[in-house]
Amino acid sequence: MAYHILICDDEKDIVNALQIYLTHDDYILHTAYNGKEALEIIADKSIDLLLLDIMMPEMDGIQTMVTLRKNYNIPVILLTAKSEDSDKILGLNLGADDYITKPFNPMEVLARVKSQLRRYIQFGGTASAAPSVKTIGNIQINDSEKRVQVDGEPVNLTPTEYAILQFLMQSPNKVFTPKEIYTAIRNEAPYGAEGTIAVHIRHLREKIEINPAEPRYLKAVWGQGYKIEWEK
Numbered sequence: 001m002a003y004h005i006l007i008c009d010d011e012k013d014i015v016n017a018l019q020i021y022l023t024h025d026d027y028i029l030h031t032a033y034n035g036k037e038a039l040e041i042i043a044d045k046s047i048d049l050l051l052l053d054i055m056m057p058e059m060d061g062i063q064t065m066v067t068l069r070k071n072y073n074i075p076v077i078l079l080t081a082k083s084e085d086s087d088k089i090l091g092l093n094l095g096a097d098d099y100i101t102k103p104f105n106p107m108e109v110l111a112r113v114k115s116q117l118r119r120y121i122q123f124g125g126t127a128s129a130a131p132s133v134k135t136i137g138n139i140q141i142n143d144s145e146k147r148v149q150v151d152g153e154p155v156n157l158t159p160t161e162y163a164i165l166q167f168l169m170q171s172p173n174k175v176f177t178p179k180e181i182y183t184a185i186r187n188e189a190p191y192g193a194e195g196t197i198a199v200h201i202r203h204l205r206e207k208i209e210i211n212p213a214e215p216r217y218l219k220a221v222w223g224q225g226y227k228i229e230w231e232k
Contacts, residue, residue, distance in 0.1 A: 003117055004046060006030045008038040008064070009053035009079055014102070018051060021106045022113065035064030042072060049116055052096070053079040054087045062090055069095040075116040075159050092199040097160040099196070115186045120159045134169050136230045137217060139208055141169055150208050160185070161204045164197070168218070168228040177225040201226055 003026055007018045010033050019029055030045065032038040036059040038050065050068075054061035061078060068076070078099040080088045088099050098112055133142045140149045143166060148155045157165065163185040168176065176184070178197040201220075205212040219229045 002026055002028050003048045004028045004030060005049045005051065005113065006032060006038060006041055006047045007051045008032040008035065008056070008061075009051075010034060010056040011053075014053070014079070017104070018109065021104070021109045035059030035061060035067075038064055039067055042068070042074070047074055048120060049113060050074055050076045051079055051100075051113075052076050052091075054091060055081070062087060062094065065091055065094040065096060069158075073156065073158055075120045077112055077116060089199060092196060093203055095158050095203065097158060098193075111188060115188060116159070118187075119163055119185065134166075136169055136172060136228060139165075139169070139217060141166055148208075155207050157204070157207060160200050161207070164200055165204060165208070165218075165228075168226065172228050172230040175221045175225050175227045181226065197226075 005022060005027050007015050007022075007029060008031075009015050009018075012033070015031050015033070019031070022029060030041055030047065032041055034056045035052075038052065039059075041047065042050070052061045052064060065076065068074075075097045076091075076095070078088060078091045078096045079102065080091075080099050081102050092099070097116055100109060100112060133140060133144075135141075138151045141147070141162075142149075146162065148157055148162065148165065164181060167181060167184050178194040181197050182194045201218065202212070205215050205218050209215045209218060217228055217230070218226065220226055
């Protein structure tokens with residue numbers, strides 16, 4: 001199976017470098033040089049992953065994320081400079097799945113792309129004859145259909161948010177550190193990136209909790225990590 005990857009950056013040298021890094025028999029590469037072009041390509045083609053620069057003319061990465069998440073759940077890896085920390089966090093809050101800081105390490109790019117594609121394909125898997133359904137309180141997750149409902153209403157999660165919720169719901173009331181969560185959902189060591197888990201947790205709360213500021217289910221244990229709390 002060939003995966004379609006869209007590279008969006010206004011710097012042609014960076015686009016060319018990423019094309020070289022990602023030259024692979026299983027990858028079909030597409031390019032765009034601003035967010036508007038990227039959205040047009042996504043609307044026209046079946047894209048499996050987007051590498052998205054933050055600082056671009058005409059439509060930047062943040063504007064692109066806002067528009068993209070209205071209709072699409074494809075994984076997004078932000079391309080960021082070290083000076084763009086606030087924009088990086090904003091992008092994660094808007095639904096980005098990961099980020100890579102410039103200048104890129106080719107092996108890191110490959111590892112993160114493979115990780116996101118693996119989880120995206122798992123997230124979009126077809127239903128089996130025997131659905132695997134887990135219910136905790138008013139939250140129901142159907143892993144065969146990759147579907148989440150809260151109070152009977154469907155909830156639109158990104159692949160990363162889904163993976164975190166699924167992992168925590170497998171072990172109710174057990175506390176996991178951000179490092180453990182990161183490693184479990186990506187099958188790789190975080191190498192300092194476990195801080196992104198807090199951003200995804202906050203975004204997930206906004207979707208599954210009535211009051212995200214006082215969560216009923218997805219709780220933080222100070223100095224230790226996170227858990228799905230459930231009293232039968």
